[in-house]
Amino acid sequence: MAEGVLEIESAKSGELTPAVYEHPWPVRFCHWVNTVALFVMVGSGLQIFRAFPSFGAKIPQKDLLDWPKAYALGGWLGGGLQWHLTFMWIYMATGIFYLGYQVFSGNYRQVLFMPRDLRGVWPMARHYFFFGPKPPARETYNPLQKLAYTSAILLGVLSVLTGFAIWKPVQFSWLAWLMGGFHLARVWHFAVMWAILFFVFGHLVMVVLHGWNNFMSMLTGWKKDPEYTPR
Template sequence: MATKIIYKHPLAARWMHWINFPVLTIMIWSGTLIYWANDVYALQVGNFMLFKFYPEGFYKWFNIPYRLGDGMAYHFVFMWLFMLNGLLYVLYTFISGEWRYLVPQKGALKESWQVVLHDLGIRKELPSQTKYNAAQRVAYSAIIVMGVGSVITGFAIYKPIQVGWLTALCGGYEAARAEHFILTVGYVLFFFIHLVQVIRAGWNNFRGMVAGFEIVREKDKS
């Protein structure tokens, strides 16, 4: 059985992917340290609370209480690296033409749902794809938009007086803070879904993001 090497991810894309992973993790962790000082968000119906962000045991387990200063210090330093890496990635995709593989095409939502059904084992056939399937295109494009949203809402609550116009654009300080928090929850959900998908796809797919290529086995035609 012959093998074929398929080059998948350019070096620049891989570098920025692996830089963003730990940076975003630090941003979420440090943001949680900041959120602890005023943890007002919860899911509730009327007066009945379904879930509180976060239970007291969560703070104790991760040693979060009384670390507001640490959280602010880490958050305000790593946000610049997060922004720079994101900006370079967006510029790279446009200059290199990689954006053609990322931008959702016509009928992307319908095909994304078909991909979800396939992953759940409900649908047998996977919709045709190029480098990424429709669900990946939607998810990866959405994460870029979320990144822009995090920067905008982040500055709106970081400097609410100096950039008052930006804070007002977000609906005010409290609204900007809620939007920033919701985006963070979105990152966490994306991370876990992405991790599960990587595990499902196997080592060959993971190799593509580490080494830049995949190895495909082909049956001999002879």
């Protein structure tokens, strides 16, 4: 897509810097709405969890952990539920808009992890975690990135499905059944949250490591001086 590639000419030296349009606005829009929505969903979800911080029986109740009130949103269970039941619609709407856009625009090719990406995962992981040589960058996302983002999207879908299983265990009893019953569905919903938080943590570390131009690309779409040769 040649229309997404530019050369920026410096007024002083006449030097040319390449720039590439990496993120179409629907992707950026969904990314930032989702940033807020995830923050609210996790914060209010932990508030809801505080009401019964256990996965066992009510009698006798054995608490799993004592989550501090300061790190939960909504003030009390009712408040947490209000935030959760409001933002889940924003969370789902962004998710549906995002998936729809990716599929119908064909932009999903940029991010969807495919079997051919498999062999590129280990060299990239070796580079990040064990100081291996840096594999040459060829496209917007490297294979490890595609794996991470594709997993994150799947986790998003799972968070919605597990959520529905515990919010509507009668109307969607088949969902709860798929997850091993209502009781286990609540465990899955909690586990999916931690998996998403694990992704977010890794994501933030990478954002810090990759600097300003990379960060700006999620705001403006344009990445100045990319690591790969734009096609």
